[in-house]
């Protein structure tokens with residue numbers, strides 16, 4: 001049986017899928033328009049970069065929805081031919097998300113801390129996914145599993161991003177106005193992937209320490 005699989009796996013994957021669906025309707029669908037005035041939450045931030053933004057959302061959507069299916073097929077050792085095919089689709093989705101993510105982070109007007117956090121997110125996602133690919137090419141299943149989980153945790157960072165921004169706003173942290181918005185977004189640009197990756201590492205390594 002797949003190494004490290006636990007009873008919590010289906011619960012965690014269902015929660016990830018549910019969060020992905022909610023996020024997708026709330027944050028991605030508002031960009032499905034060709035009207036400037038209704039283009040997302042802050043049209044002036046994205047309208048000029050709408051083509052890379054559409055490409056980014058297409059890649060992100062594919063990776064976000066394929067990830068839980070892939071992890072489930074891998075954990076249960078089911079439909080391995082399908083797992084392989086969807087794996088290449090996931091790789092394509094991640095390549096598009098990260099490629100456009102690098103571009104968007106280098107062109108955002110929001111500020112250096114925000115841009116560097118998102119650049120770091122794209123780098124972390126690209127490295128984790130590449131490591132997962134190298135591991136499977138070398139038939140190292142345990143490493144492939146771990147790097148795929150890390151890769152997906154970074155892909156869903158944008159869900160955490162939203163949760164952090166909304167949470168800080170509700171707690172009135174960071175001040176008001178555009179400066180407060182930029183402060184909260186900058187914190188979330190780093191915290192939304194760094195802390196989940198740290199928690200994931202603890203969850204992945206703890207069973208090895210305690211056995």
Ligand code: HEM
Pocket residue numbers: 024027028031040041045056057058059060061063064097098100101102104105107108109110118119121122123125154155156157158
């Ligand atoms: C490695 C993972 C990801 C990285 C590095 C990344 C990076 C970025 C960057 C740099 C921006 C532009 C920020 C700006 O210019 O101010 C952005 C915006 C956005 N991304 Fe991603 N992204 C990732 C995953 C995803 C996923 C999985 C989706 C799902 C569809 C997604 C959907 C969006 C949306 C909707 C926005 C607009 C911002 C908003 O309204 O909150 N991203 N992303």
